[in-house]
Every structure is written in C-alpha cells, then in structure tokens.
C-alpha cells in the first residue's frame with residue numbers, strides 16, 4: 451500500500467502503515483536532505499521506496515538553511531526550480547568578513563558558472579516539504595512520519611530491512627526491504643545497529659546558535675567576524691541575523707555560568723554595530739548549543755545496506771557545505787543503483803561499493819579543508835580564552851589582501867562553497883519538463 455503524505459509542515463500526525471507484512475524495495479531511513487532526495491529520485495525511477503522519518507514534520511530547531519547553487523541546478527533539472535523560487539527566501543550572493551584590519555569581501559557568487567549565481571537561504575522545512583510534495587506525485591513513493599528506526603532486520607548476515615517504532619502509538623513494526631539506505635544523520639541509529647564506527651577527526655569547537663534583529667541598512671548577505679579567540683558568523687534572514695558563535699569544545703557549561711551578559715558583551719565587542727540590540731538575548735534559553743562533529747566511515751556499505759550523507763561522514767559547519775554534499779551523495783547513489791533496483795529489485799554489493807568510490811574523494815577533500823581550518827585557525831585561537839582586543843585595527847592577512855587586489859579570485863571560495871567538488875546532475879529518467887516560464891535547461 452502506498453500512503454501519500456500530507457505536505458504541510460504541521461501535518462502527518464499518524465502513520466499509514468503498509469500492511470501486516472510490511473515490505474518495500476528500498477527503505478530510506480531519515481527524511482533530511484539526503485533521504486528526501488534519495489526517495490524522490492528512486493521513486494522517479496519507478497522503484498518502490500519508503501522513507502522513514504522519526505519526526506511528525508520537518509520543523510527543527512536547527513537545520514542548515516542553505517540551498518547551494520548546484521542544488522538549485524538540480525531542482526531545475528527535476529522541474530522544481532519554479533516551485534522552489536516561489537518559496538520566500540533570501541539570497542546570499544557575497545560573503546564578507548569583518549577582520550581586525552577592516553571589512554572585506556571574501557567570496558563573490560556573481561562569478562559562479564551556470565544558471566545560479568547565489569546560495570538561497572530558505573527554512574529547511576520548506577525545502578524538504580517541496581521534495582516531499584514532488585515525491586508524493588510518484589505512485590511508488592511512501593513517506594512514513596513518526597517512524598523511529600530502532601534496529602535492522604538480518605538474514606544470513608545480509609541486512610533485509612528495518613525495525614521501527616510508531617511514535618504516535620508506540621507500536622513496533624518491521625519493514626522488509628531489498629536495500630536499506632541510512633540517511634539518518636550524524637547520530638545514525640542504523641550505523642550503530644550495523645556495528646559500524648566512524649573514524650572521528652576531533653573538532654575544537656561547538657556552536658552557540660541564536661538570533662538578533664537585523665535592520666534594513668545593515669550589511670546584506672553573510673558576514674564572518676574573526677579576531678583572536680573569537681569567531682562568529684552572521685546569516686542574513688531578512689529582519690533577523692542568525693548568529694553562530696564558536697566556543698571551545700566542551701566549554702558551554704563553564705561559559706554559561708558567567709551569565710547571559712557575557713555573550714551580550716562578547717557580541718557587542720565583536721560586532722559593535724550590533725551593540726544596540728544584544729539585550730534582545732534575554733536568557734540562555736535564547737541560545738542553543740550545537741554539538742559539532744567531523745567523522746567518516748571507512749566503509750559506507752554492507753550487504754543490503756548503504757550509508758550516505760552525515761550518517762557516512764558528519765560535516766563541520768565550516769564552509770556550510772554539508773547539505774550540498776548530502777544531496778550530491780543521494781543523487782549519485784540513486785543514479786548508480788536505480789538500474790539494478792529496477793531490473794532485479796535488489797542492489798549488488800559491487801554497486802554499493804561504486805557509490806562509495808564516487809563520493810569518497812569529494813567528501814575527503816572537503817573534510818580535509820575543514821580539518822585544516824580547525825587546526826590552523828579555529829583550534830589555536832579558541833584554545834586560549836582570550837579577551838577581546840581593545841582596538842580593531844591591524845593588517846589584513848596576505849591571502850585576503852591578494853583577493854582584494856584581484857577580485858576575480860573571490861570566485862574561487864564562492865565556487866568551493868556554492869558548487870563544491872564533483873556536483874552531481876540528475877539522471878535523465880529523473881528529469882521533468884519545467885513548467886512554462888521556468889528556468890530549467892537541458893545541459894547534458
């Protein structure tokens with residue numbers, strides 16, 4: 451039986467179960483960016499696919515809200531560009547950094563190749579709702595909400611499906627599947643159940659996540675503020691700044707004990723023009739701690755099981771690229787696996803290995819860059835709990851001075867973040883014509 455989910459973020463209160471002997475061809479665990487893209491693409495290949503998401507909706511306290519240029523191109527290919535453009539959004543077309551030596555532009559998206567010269571900032575639930583609505587048009591797609599996957603089914607060592615709890619009723623269920631794809635994020639329950647342990651790379655920071663009012667005459671786009679021992683990133687959300695302030699890993703409790711005034715003081719010192727509104731942070735309840743991890747599995751598959759996105763490689767927030775990589779993993783996996791799944795209703799271990807071979811190096815490359823940033827910049831600076839410098843004058847670092855002199859070079863960081871290494875294009879069978887007036891073009 452196929453259940454078509456309600457697509458609004460507040461809906462989906464009940465699970466429509468698939469019958470007594472629940473069975474699907476592909477069980478996708480987790481309805482984040484990786485899981486929803488995987489579900490949509492496989493459904494468009496005509497493969498029977500069930501996405502299990504433990505929450506009743508896509509609303510979360512924190513989900514990165516970036517939709518990168520390469521993902522915008524993917525949406526065009528899927529015939530969804532126009533529907534996406536109709537979602538209220540902000541556009542990030544340049545990234546600036548406030549250094550002690552002055553305000554400098556470090557990435558210029560107008561220099562990007564292709565149809566999109568920006569990163570879209572959209573609440574992630576709107577993005578996921580769009581994917582869920584498009585997938586619901588496919589007869590072989592099922593989304594089970596409030597389905598918390600708790601374990602794996604196995605036969606002679608092969609993974610043959612999942613065990614899950616309906617969070618609405620507390621009932622336990624089993625869903626048999628020819629292939630299980632874990633897209634359940636960096637605390638992946640499937641990974642644990644499979645006995646797979648990622649290699650952790652160590653991370654020097656956690657993040658405080660909070661909002662401050664934004665005025666119409668503030669700088670537009672994104673802004674990073676860096677000075678000895680203190681880092682924050684401001685993301686333009688129209689009438690608000692979404693702020694990410696980095697703290698030394700494990701120092702949350704110690705810093706909170708100093709009172710909320712400490713964060714207000716730090717923010718006002720770091721970004722003086724925010725000083726007149728830091729009082730809107732009333733208590734620590736306004737500040738969420740985000741635990742940062744960076745890790746990667748050696749092997750992203752087992753017999754009957756594939757892991758992609760953060761479940762295979764948790765990404766640091768450095769560069770804001772994890773969503774893009776998760777989406778690219780899903781596109782590559784669907785493209786490689788769909789032919790076998792359509793033909794024989796199963797995916798060979800050789801095909802699962804090909805997915806890892808394709809996606810391993812762009813992942814390792816990006817994580818290598820993040821590790822370098824952790825070691826060379828963030829780790830050193832955050833390890834000493836330094837007070838804010840009294841003045842904000844100084845010389846700009848040489849690479850920054852070069853990019854100011856030759857603005858063409860600002861296209862390089864823009865490309866690394868907005869497109870990334872090895873962007874994946876939608877396979878021909880997943881493409882749909884763009885509605886009249888849309889932006890998609892065939893670029894094969």
Ligand SMILES: Cc1cc2nc3c(=O)[nH]c(=O)nc-3n(C[C@H](O)[C@H](O)[C@H](O)COP(=O)(O)OP(=O)(O)OC[C@H]3O[C@@H](n4cnc5c(N)ncnc54)[C@H](O)[C@@H]3O)c2cc1C
Pocket residue numbers: 479480481482483484485502503504505513514515516597598599600633634635636638639640657740741742743758759760761764765766767769770771772773774776
């Ligand atoms: C502080 C911080 C800031 C970040 N900022 C950005 C940013 O700005 N831009 C960016 O691109 N990346 C950012 N990232 C990285 C990004 O959030 C991840 O890389 C990305 O979300 C991975 O997508 P995913 O689909 O693999 O997993 P997730 O987005 O984690 O989705 C996993 C899904 O699985 C569901 N799930 C989990 N367990 C189960 C279960 N047992 N059963 C059923 N469902 C389950 C979850 O509810 C969730 O919906 C940031 C990361 C951190 C830590």
